[in-house]
Amino acid sequence: MKKKVMIMVLFSLSAAMNSQDIKMTNSTIDNKVKALLTKMSNEEKVGQMTQITVTNFEVTGRKGVIDAAKLKEGIQKYHIGSILNVPNPGAPTVKRWREVIATISDEANKTRLKIPVLYGIDAIHGASYTQGATLFPQQIGLAATFNTELVKEGAQISAYETRASSLPWVFSPDLDFPRNPAWSRMWETFGEDVYLSSKMAVALVQGFEGDGVGSKYQVASCMKHYIGYGSTTTGKDRTPSIIPERILRQYDLTIYEAAIKAGAKSVMVSSGEINGTPVHASKYLITDVLKNELGFAGVVVTDWKDIIYLYTRHKVAESNRDAVKIAVMAGIDMSMVPEDFTFYTDLLDLVNKGEVPMSRIDDAVSRILKMKFELNLFENTVANPKDYPDFGSDKHIQKAYETAAESITLLKNKESVLPLNKNEKILVTGATANSMKYLNGGWSYTWQGENSDTYAADKFTILEAFQNKIGKENVLYTAGADLEIENDEEIEKAVALAKEASKIILCLGEKNYTETPGDISNIYMSDSQIKLALALAKLDKPIILILNEGRPRLISDFESKMNAVIQCYLPGNEGARALVDIVYGDVNPSGRLPYNYPRYPNSLEKYNRKYTESISEGEQNDDAKYEKSYLPQYEFGTGLSYTTFKYSNIKIDKKEISSSDEITVTVEVTNSGFKEGKESVLLYLSDNVASITPEFKSLKRFEKVILAPSETKTITFTLTPQDLKFVNNDLKWISEKGTYTIQIGDQKVDFLLQ
Structure with a gap:
């Protein structure tokens, strides 16, 4: 039987940090790495760069x-330095993980x-490959919380x-x-805003790594996928991107720079290509920019088979051996080969024949060994239960429940x-309602x-969460639709049941997927689900649309007929409980969209669009026309x-500033309703005229606050000179004299940069 989870306050994980954890200074680790490196053969060094x-x-x-x-x-002959992935058939128990790691450790010893x-391991939203682990919302849901402290606490867990599970290294964020x-x-991302993504990236890295990855309660993080992976021209996974370097630096690189400053220990390289160059083959992006310019001192690992793909897919290498040489010389430290030893044999041959210098090998191996020392793997690899x-x-x-509750967004x-009233009889229907x-x-x-x-058989589906909340006798259910296959009989059944209910809970969305299996050619909600929505709308009964989706699938064919719309994203194991508590008002929703939800497939403008992205023939180019x-x-x-918030009295401490000045902004936020609520206060900045066409607005600060009814809080933000800058055509970050507009809620104020 499923049980309601007791509400408890999360203990401070930092308090649980064991003082007996071995901690070494950087200089001590560097000395250990140098000493070990001198003892290693070429075979042992190349093996360290091999991941299977x-x-x-x-x-x-x-x-x-x-x-x-x-x-x-693998360990004795090929000297492999890393293993990844999950033993068959999937999701071992903690005990099984310890057995696997112990077996590997014994052989290494x-x-x-x-x-x-x-x-x-791909621990993407919790220890997601271990049975019984706590699963949080996926990253897009974390972004929707606009609560970095909550996200950091989740990463600590x-x-x-x-x-x-005896696993020290996660391929996240x-x-x-x-x-x-x-x-x-x-x-898997934090959405379409650079500032939000950067702050969330820092929160995850700090949560994963804490004060040091040598603690038995912390892991090494791995930023991915460096870089430009999310900008495919086709919208399909692992397909080419065309990105001017000015754009790459102002947006994509900014997020990585924030995570590197937060201490991220490793980075995984993008499977894609930018402007015709696969990132795995780009010495400029990996060595010149990442390692030298940004000062990244951690491990650079490939994605799955991506050195092999330089030869078989990208066609920039004449052979696998050639691909290995290109990638390693570009700056790759570790190859996720991952199913054979071709990387090892080819790289060893290249080293022995002098085609790859030992300086490059020693740099890569030093980075790998350093991370192993930092993780205290030389002391212990198997966790004590x-x-x-x-x-x-x-x-x-x-904590997972609280995170889901703050992510779910009432649109x-x-x-x-x-x-809703808990005494009403409802119909729960839709393809995503009961899984x-x-x-x-x-x-x-x-x-x-x-x-x-x-x-997750002991967790609630959406249907089960409603049944648990108001009793099975008050919840009618039928699937109503398949995600893809149209079924008129199911639709008819849903319509018939809906006549017995006072409200309809319509659960729509997408199949489970990631990477290439999730590629689509149509961003509308599937036809089978649209047909169900339109059939139920004819009944003229209130419909609450629940969306479970990893990306915005267009709902404009029927959205106007929905009385309420709730975006759940992918909220994790506790998502259904959080959702139902929101539906019945036991939790006041506070999530916010981390992207523009498009209405039409050919109108995909981002919130920080350029002014010329909203031109209509014969109309003024202003925001009112954009809205129209x-x-x-x-x-x-x-x-x-479920409450209302009022903004007032926006003020700045300076009306005119120099290029080195900070500017302090205050605004009053009042809960003008009758229910306590959480409000994400968002500060946008607009550069009104610039030599590079300015964005309509850009998010520069946010803070989430809790307000009781009638309570007012003064929120203070400080903007720095960097917040006014953009990357020009010379690839330099600059700010320019002129007027800037700050907007918080419906409040605006201008200042002049002299």
């Missing part, structure tokens, strides 16, 4: 069983130098539970900057149809997340509450 998937070491025909001979060959193997809503990995009593605990689950509430797959999405227990109903002719379904920052 764990399934390569399984007994043929017996999935999940480690083949001792294969593992010995039989080598001449006893260098530990670094294990990496994810680190704790990942380390409990995703810092891609998506420019096409069709892209299948949009939900006694150190992790809170794995999957109620207090961790409570429409016509005539205050929400919150955990659509709450969690991909990277959940398995790559595509198809087994979430099995692994180019209105998105919902704009970035949209998010309703």
